[in-house]
Amino acid sequence: MADVTKKYPSLADVYRDLTLFFKIDGNIPFSLADFTVIAEGRWDYLRNNWDFIKTNYSNKIELLPNGPEKVAAQAQHKDFTLLVEDNRFSVQNPLSNKDTIRKYKDLLDMILITDIGVNVNEQTVIDRDVQRVLTLQKDDFYEMRERVRITHDKTADSMGLSDDSYNTLYERVSVSQIMLFNIDNFKILSALMALFNQITGLIPTKMVYNESPDPFSVVRNALNNSSIPINSYQTGLMVPFPAGATLESLSAKYLGTPDKGLEIATANNLKFPYIDEVGRKVFLTINGIGNLIIVELGEKDNFFINQGVNIGSSGVKATKRVIVNIEEDKINDQLLITVNGTANMSSYTTTQRAFIFSYMPYTINSDKFIIIPAESPVGFSVNTQEPWFVKALPSDVRNMGVDVAIGSGGDLVFDNNGDLALVYGLANGAQALNLKVQTSVGELIRDPAFGFLEIAGKYNNNEITQTLLTTIMETAISGDDRFSGVNGLGYTITDTHVLINTTIKLAGSNGSVPLTFQLPKG
DSSP: OGGGGTTOOSHHHHHHHHHHHHHHHTTOOOBGGGOHHHHHHTHHHHHHHHHHHHHHHHHHHHTSOSSHHHHHHHHHHHHHHHHHHHTTTOSOOGGGSHHHHHHTHHHHTTSBHHHHOOOHHHHHHHHHHHHHHHTOOHHHHHHHHHHHHHHHHHHHHHTTOOOHHHHHHTTOOOOOOOSOOOHHHHHHHHHHHHHHHHHHHHSOOOOOOOOOOOTTHHHHHHOOOTTSOGGGOOEEEEEEOOTTOOHHHHHHHHHSSGGGHHHHHHHTTOOTTOBOSSOEEEEOSSOOBTTEEEEEGGGGGGOOTTOEEEEEOSSSOOEEEEEEEEEEETTTTEEEEEESSOSOGGGOOGGGTOEEEEOOTTOBOTTSEEEEEESSOOOOOOOOOOOGGGTTSOHHHHTTOEEEOBOTTSOBOBOTTSSBOEEETHHHHHHHHHHHHHSBTTOSTTOTTOSBOOOTTTOOGGGOOHHHHHHHHHHHHTTOTTEEEEEEEEEEEOSSEEEEEEEEEETTSSOEEEEEEEEEOO
16 A cells, blocks of 8 residues: 555655645644745744744633643743744754754744745745645545555554454554553544544545536537537436546547547537646736736636636635626737636735636646437436455355445444445354344334344343343344344353354355354343
8 A cells, every 4th residue: 555645654644635625624824834845934934933922822722621721832932932032043943853843833833924924935825735736636535545545554553453354454563562552542542533524524425426418419510520429329427527537538448449539529619639637827917806807808718607716815715706798808808707606706816916826728637527319319217236355155155135234343444545345244244143133123213123032131040041132143144035044052151141053054055154243230
């Protein structure tokens, strides 16, 4: 998995991009902590002005709720004041050391970019990173999540908390415990898992829209080109445009030949170069007004009505809009663009390098869907074909079916690609039986008969017999045509539980699945 995370070699890289992502999305002002390059170049400013501004940040810290964060911020404020004093006449720059910047992260997060102002070079750094984060793709979030998973696993390994099933799934080798751990270590593991799940929620869906539009109604009437057999198509399938794909590769995949890329282009009203994954930023010439933004007239060929665009600046988060009108002001050499939505374009100013970002007209990219022409109406019937990976199994094992994998803690299990892991054959039979005995009858509202009859508080020790437990077990598996009965059952009664060892017979064969579990007794 090494290559998967080369864009995010450390957890700090993940944290930085996610911080920018949420700040842009939530319109939260940037701070020096968000741009370490700018922080490094502002040492002279902070050293020379700290005596005047430190009280402001001390007051901000006092407004924080009491807790570890406030204590840490107070300590950083005190230490940073000493750092300034110790380096008052030094030519060294302590902030050129990334460890120093990390040490004072909470304090630097209070120093907003808007408080100190930025020069042209610093603004370029901000614009570049904002645009990069705005164009993050699904694979980028997969890489972030993989880095978090690797960090979590290494931490768990060092604590001796490796899980054999998990290691098998990810083809990992467990290691011996190398550290003593306490509650704080568990909090770290919990935070990493929370971060993993949060990133999972940010990954765009891979589902295909259940739509069958007719993209050719206008083309058939307007296009007179005998070299394109467009009239043979009846409808289209709308699919996500994969990053790195070409029209030829899509043509080969869906139409059986790479030679029909031009037909896909025609169906989607695409023009050369057909694909634009980079986009282009155009800066406003004057501040926005209402729903109006103004750029140079020479940009007129890059915009069109109904075009989706992003409008943003260094001070205000980018917002998605649609162009509803375009006018040319040739006297002042300006292009007047009206967009939909809230009339708040005045928030986007030239002093904050306000811009409009768009992709080349009549092109496609991996943020959009593309229509694949089809010769007959597209249906979405359920494919009940037997999966390839169970075809070679014996019939009784194959009869166990395929299901999503459930972990030991009852959570869903994910594979290396972040998709739901599957379980099949005897493993699925064992999983199904475990779910039955771990579920009490009546616990499921929609299937009240599913599960195991409780014995807790209902039977004395002398009333718990092999016959009783066998009857309860056979009742639990009745109605499931994968199993044909109980083949032997042993049990041990403790003060609090009944420990059960049994074997469940597979339907249609002499095969069986061993099962060991315990039931609360008191």
